[in-house]
Amino acid sequence: MPKAMFEDIYRDVKQKIQDDVYPYQSFLPPEKDLVAVYSCSRNTVRRALQMLADDAYVQPLHGKGVRVIWQRSKQPTVGSLVGVESFEEYAKKNGRVPSTEVKLFETLTCDQELSARTGFEEGAELTHVIRVRSLNGEACQVDHNFFLESAVPGLTPRIAAGSIYRYIETELGMRILTSSRSITVELSTDMDRMYLDLGPYSCVAITENRVFNSNGVMFEYTQTRSHPKTFNLHVVSRR
Amino acid sequence: MPKAMFEDIYRDVKQKIQDDVYPYQSFLPPEKDLVAVYSCSRNTVRRALQMLADDAYVQPLHGKGVRVIWQRSKQPTVGSLVGVESFEEYAKKNGRVPSTEVKLFETLTCDQELSARTGFEEGAELTHVIRVRSLNGEACQVDHNFFLESAVPGLTPRIAAGSIYRYIETELGMRILTSSRSITVELSTDMDRMYLDLGPYSCVAITENRVFNSNGVMFEYTQTRSHPKTFNLHVVSRR
DNA sequence: GCCGATTTGTCCGTATGTATC
């Protein structure tokens, strides 16, 4: 009920763009018209338009209007498969069957080297999980998860075999707020080749993910090592 | 003078975070204090804070405050080297000497296959450039540029050897507004191996870049094929 | 558990600046 209005406008306009109500290269109605349509203030309209611009759906042109620059991909995109949280969602979208196999489940104490790599404090108790993620039975990424035990207590191999995020959000009631990722490409390791059928590929795509909860503590560091064939990331750069 | 005030606040607070004036995990002064400090309205402060949140520098917590979550990487990051426009900037930042070698310069007409790949209209006249970009003499990426000739006229190999973007912005007076990128990892081609010293790497990191000018037309499609060693991208995901 | 103070989230109406045509 107390749903933010600017999000409704954002979704509505976005949908209209995808439905060609506002076609590629056309101009949106001027802000004052949108104010009338949605019966809200100009600020609220502008906030929604700002979000659409961030998504590269529209391009505001000073003194001219707001142009639609989104167009449906001609070659249907594979989508973005990056990081843990999008894995199941990605599978669903593309009509594939996801599966997860837990290869390692242990608790350990963060030493200096691990601290430098992950950003956790030295001496922190961590749950370390290695999982192989597959789509339609084909292994496509290896996840190396490190969870801060004090923030994510009660993890079990059984939970790890499903969705750890669902556990975190529903069971622990913890909200996930921010996450930042870094993407690199590195030579594959023996473990990569053991779990992924890399064939001629000598590399894997690596995304590092650091996730913060609503208490401001980083509670997860994950390194996802993806088969190049299944790696595809879409980024929109701002102005 | 007509410089946007929210950007000044954004930069100032960002700098203070990097300088540990506002340390990791601490709270920023409440918005009302910042309003007093910068002698502006709350909206203006909030806009700057919003940008910092988008950059994953801070994490606003409803009813509590705004927490700093940025921390200096312990292992110095290589930085982000993605796409053409950041190439010279990247080199400058890291104190390296950039150089560019034009390997191919031709004009061609967009056929069906190229249209599907790039998004240009079939039949459009394009300038096609292949360039090898090096840092300190070491080849690190191969750029395949396609420019819409009607939007970017007068390109010459001489210009391509320098910065095409500078030509576009200063000579043509064209503003670059939006660009969207897609990142994948693919097997290297013979051409990749000819220009890049890939060693044991059988793959290259590929970024596709589509750039729109202020007239709303896509005037550039670029595929950048990067040496894995020099590829590093940082992405911040929103909420 | 309730209440009030603090702080962020959302929204409004208005004013002024600036770019385009």
Added chain:
DNA sequence: CGATACATACGGACAAATCGG
């Protein structure tokens, strides 16, 4: 030059979340 449309900023109002007494 004037009309239109986006950009920035202000000040105020109320809602919602958090925390301490």
